Amino acid sequence: MHATIQKPMNEIIDNLKAGEKVFVVGCGNCAAKCHSGGEPETKEMAERLRRRGVTVTGCACTDNGVSLCKLAIVKKMLNETYKAETEQADSFLILACGQGIHTVMDATEGGAVHAGCDTIFGGETVNDDYITEYCSLCGECIVEKTGGLCPVTLCAKGLLNGPCGGAINGKCEVDRNRDCGWQLIYDRLRELGRLDEMAEYITPKNNSKWSRPRSLSMSGSKATFKSLAGEHTVSNVD
Amino acid sequence: MSKLKEKLEKGQFVITGEIGPPKGVNLEKCLNDAETLRDYVTAINVTDQQSAVLRIGSMAVAARLVQRGLEPVYQLTCRDRNRLALQSDLLSAWALDIQNVLCITGDHPTLGDHKEAKPVYDLDSVQLLHVAKGLNQGYDMADHELDSSPDFFLGAVVTPGLDPVEPQVIKMKKKIDAGCRFFQTQAVYSPEKFEDFANKTRSFGVPVIAGVVILKSAAMAKYMNENVAGISVPDSLISEMADTPKEDRKKKAVEVTARIIRQVKPLCQGVHIMPLGWDELVPQIIKEAELS
Numbered sequence: 403m404h405a406t407i408q409k410p411m412n413e414i415i416d417n418l419k420a421g422e423k424v425f426v427v428g429c430g431n432c433a434a435k436c437h438s439g440g441e442p443e444t445k446e447m448a449e450r451l452r453r454r455g456v457t458v459t460g461c462a463c464t465d466n467g468v469s470l471c472k473l474a475i476v477k478k479m480l481n482e483t484y485k486a487e488t489e490q491a492d493s494f495l496i497l498a499c500g501q502g503i504h505t506v507m508d509a510t511e512g513g514a515v516h517a518g519c520d521t522i523f524g525g526e527t528v529n530d531d532y533i534t535e536y537c538s539l540c541g542e543c544i545v546e547k548t549g550g551l552c553p554v555t556l557c558a559k560g561l562l563n564g565p566c567g568g569a570i571n572g573k574c575e576v577d578r579n580r581d582c583g584w585q586l587i588y589d590r591l592r593e594l595g596r597l598d599e600m601a602e603y604i605t606p607k608n609n610s611k612w613s614r615p616r617s618l619s620m621s622g623s624k625a626t627f628k629s630l631a632g633e634h635t636v637s638n639v640d
Numbered sequence: 641m642s643k644l645k646e647k648l649e650k651g652q653f654v655i656t657g658e659i660g661p662p663k664g665v666n667l668e669k670c671l672n673d674a675e676t677l678r679d680y681v682t683a684i685n686v687t688d689q690q691s692a693v694l695r696i697g698s699m700a701v702a703a704r705l706v707q708r709g710l711e712p713v714y715q716l717t718c719r720d721r722n723r724l725a726l727q728s729d730l731l732s733a734w735a736l737d738i739q740n741v742l743c744i745t746g747d748h749p750t751l752g753d754h755k756e757a758k759p760v761y762d763l764d765s766v767q768l769l770h771v772a773k774g775l776n777q778g779y780d781m782a783d784h785e786l787d788s789s790p791d792f793f794l795g796a797v798v799t800p801g802l803d804p805v806e807p808q809v810i811k812m813k814k815k816i817d818a819g820c821r822f823f824q825t826q827a828v829y830s831p832e833k834f835e836d837f838a839n840k841t842r843s844f845g846v847p848v849i850a851g852v853v854i855l856k857s858a859a860m861a862k863y864m865n866e867n868v869a870g871i872s873v874p875d876s877l878i879s880e881m882a883d884t885p886k887e888d889r890k891k892k893a894v895e896v897t898a899r900i901i902r903q904v905k906p907l908c909q910g911v912h913i914m915p916l917g918w919d920e921l922v923p924q925i926i927k928e929a930e931l932s
């Protein structure tokens with residue numbers, strides 16, 4: 403899930419030119435779960451803009467559970483279902499993550515866009531009211547060696563070989579209310595009786611796998627990951 | 641050759657000191673601080689933007705110590721440099737006759753005065769040691785041969801007072817495997833706790849230099865207990881400081897610091913004295929600790 407949070411209203415308004423006609427787009431999946439751009443927030447945003455004197459030609463949100471970052475669906479939604487409204491608009495205000503923003507650009511063949519949200523992280527939906535980050539999408543997963551907990555993400559410094567000396571009572575030096583990632587890893591490995599794994603040297607990350615932009619292509623049972631580390635193809639069957 | 645290395649390898653007890661580079665370009669004060677230590681210490685640590693507060697670089701100040709015939713321990717953190725910069729800085733340091741390097745993680749930028757800085761940590765301290773060892777052996781971390789190589793004496797830090805201490809001990813072992821030849825510790829105030837740590841790590845066979853920060857007041861002790869990781873000043877010591885009239889504080893500081901040094905001396909191979917401005921007390925401390 404891509405966590406997003408709405409930009410402040412004055413920033414959204416400041417980004418619109420005088421007289422600019424806007425169509426508001428939301429996402430029925432992640433942004434809906436974040437309450438930043440589901441159907442109710444999308445409709446509400448249209449009203450909030452109108453109350454501030456902005457001309458809103460209409461608004462649309464993908465169906466409940468359907469992501470805005472699916473190009474085929476967005477094409478149909480904007481170019482067929484809401485054709486009349488989108489044709490009148492000068493631009494799209496997107497209440498979704500950066501992937502959603504680009505999907506709208508692709509769907510509208512380069513339509514003008516405004517980001518209505520800040521995209522903040524990829525996270526686990528722990529419950530309806532709480533999402534938190536456990537992975538930084540580094541392209542080379544090492545949690546096999548850390549009891550399933552990611553030090554790249556849970557340690558404020560992304561240290562791979564054990565804790566710095568900054569934790570007090572298991573809380574991180576950057577914020578004494580936040581768990582030290584390495585304390586969590588240590589506790590977990592000890593619980594599992596696998597503390598010996600903490601003694602293994604973990605080599606520096608291959609940051610070229612973390613280079614952006616990256617892509618993934620699927621062909622039958624094969625998938626190819628492309629990054630500055632090159633192309634890497636795997637087969638998902640024997 | 642590094643005198644620190646020579647002494648530690650011979651099993652001799654060493655005293656090291658520390659100076660903090662200034663926020664600006666005038667090195668007079670910090671070089672004077674170094675001069676007051678000249679006759680008492682084997683080497684002087686130069687901190688690398690300590691607490692993530694912008695300062696002149698540790699390499700420049702370490703090089704100025706070399707010029708004066710003082711031996712620096714060049715502190716190098718992983719906070720601000722990627723692997724290219726770390727390796728290049730190491731080679732540059734060697735070209736400036738800096739031989740001792742302390743490889744450290746570095747405080748997070750949010751603790752300092754540039755809170756919006758991008759934290760780098762491309763390598764961690766264990767990986768940095770590995771890389772520095774590789775440079776010593778004539779190779780960069782991409783396995784390319786250097787046309788000539790340094791011969792650094794590599795050190796690292798450990799915090800013996802953390803609870804639990806086991807993750808620190810595990811990491812200490814990793815640092816040794818990565819090429820660490822000496823350790824400096826966070827300030828020690830409880831010789832009992834330190835003894836426990838010394839017992840756990842004695843078999844590693846790598847010299848440990850115990851950190852000693854001059855205790856100035858009960859308030860400082862309380863502050864450190866709450867805010868500095870791995871420091872626990874015992875209550876008895878706090879009351880001892882609190883019961884001392886203000887005019888006798890320096891005398892008390894000398895007495896307490898010398899006593900701690902005498903207690904930890906049999907458990908380690910040196911002391912790293914961090915005077916925090918009370919540099920003038922160092923000679924007396926060394927005398928009362930029976931180190932001179």
Ligand code: SF4
Binds near residue numbers: 537538
């Ligand atoms: S190691 Fe990389 S891929 Fe694995 S959880 Fe951490 S950031 Fe994600």
Ligand code: SF4
Binds near residue numbers: 561
């Ligand atoms: S205190 Fe723990 S989580 Fe925070 S930077 Fe240090 S090792 Fe990482």
